Amino acid sequence: MSLPFSVLDLAPVASGSTSAQALRNTLDLARHAEGLGFHRYWLAEHHRMPGIASSATAVLIGQVAAATERMRIGSGGIMLPNHAPMVVAEQFGTLAALFPDRIDLGLGRAPGTDQETARALRRTPGPLSVDDFPEQLHELRGYFADGGTITPAAGNRPPFWLLGSSGYSARLAGLLGLPFAFAHHFSAENTLPALALYRESFRPSPDGLDEPHAMIAVSVTAAEDDATAERLARPQALSFLRLRQGRPGLLPSLEEAETYPYTPFDREAIAARQDAQVVGGPDTVRRKMDALIASTAADEVMVTTMVPGHADRLRSYEILAGLYELPGTAEREADPALRR
8 A cells, every 4th residue: 555654743741751851852853753664753742741841843844854755844834823923934834944845734724722822922912813814824825926025934935734533624724725733633423524624615726736635633542462462552542631631731640541540431431432443453453444444545644643651652663664564664674774
């Protein structure tokens, strides 16, 4: 299967570790993913989340791009309501000028944080509204126009992607003729309706696409066997549970996840979420991933893996790359010095 596979990284901060180590792990994973043949490497924007270190997304994109050579590096995504469009244009114009044909600008319409944090980011006294997103997007696109006055954005426009977890961004991406990335990893029930809406709404664009192009972001935990993968996936499940309860924290350790006093309601919530994830040994991962690709007709797959152990995280991506024979996998398997 020649479908491109990519990486979505939140720079997870595990229990007992630090944000500095999480950022070093991001650079290591990016180099590792490039060697395995992954196509893109995107960083996510989150704020006031103790377990996520990718908040300065544009800064981290520059570091990852400098640490790699071929992969496309981008945002998954920049939450546009949090930022003045001109600042985003300057940041990504700079990145596109420094790393030609390697930068992606993925954009989301939700602040992804509380209003207090959003106001602190934007320095705006009034409430921020996602309803302003089309106007913000139009303003942002204008700054990249050739002959513009915003340096270095003018003439250095990276490809735009719209990100979404519902039908709003799907429809907008279609009408604007832009590629669309859907967050299946946390809104699986909306995946098929949103992708259908995107394809139905699509209109070719002179500065976009001639035909629709959809990517799905999927949570994957791959290990040597199903039991090991299910154990490695438990900390992410506990992290999600705490987030739902308004108690975000560091990514729990395996021991924390195993000894946590789950209620029946907790277990039900976790089970519902894990139904949409791809967790297992190689055969299980291949079967579940193939079924998801077939049902969504996705043009690309972006994988996020949140496990506390860095070596386990690297291994999960290795297994996935081997299953789909990504470019670079055979070389890594043939050279013991390249294997972890």
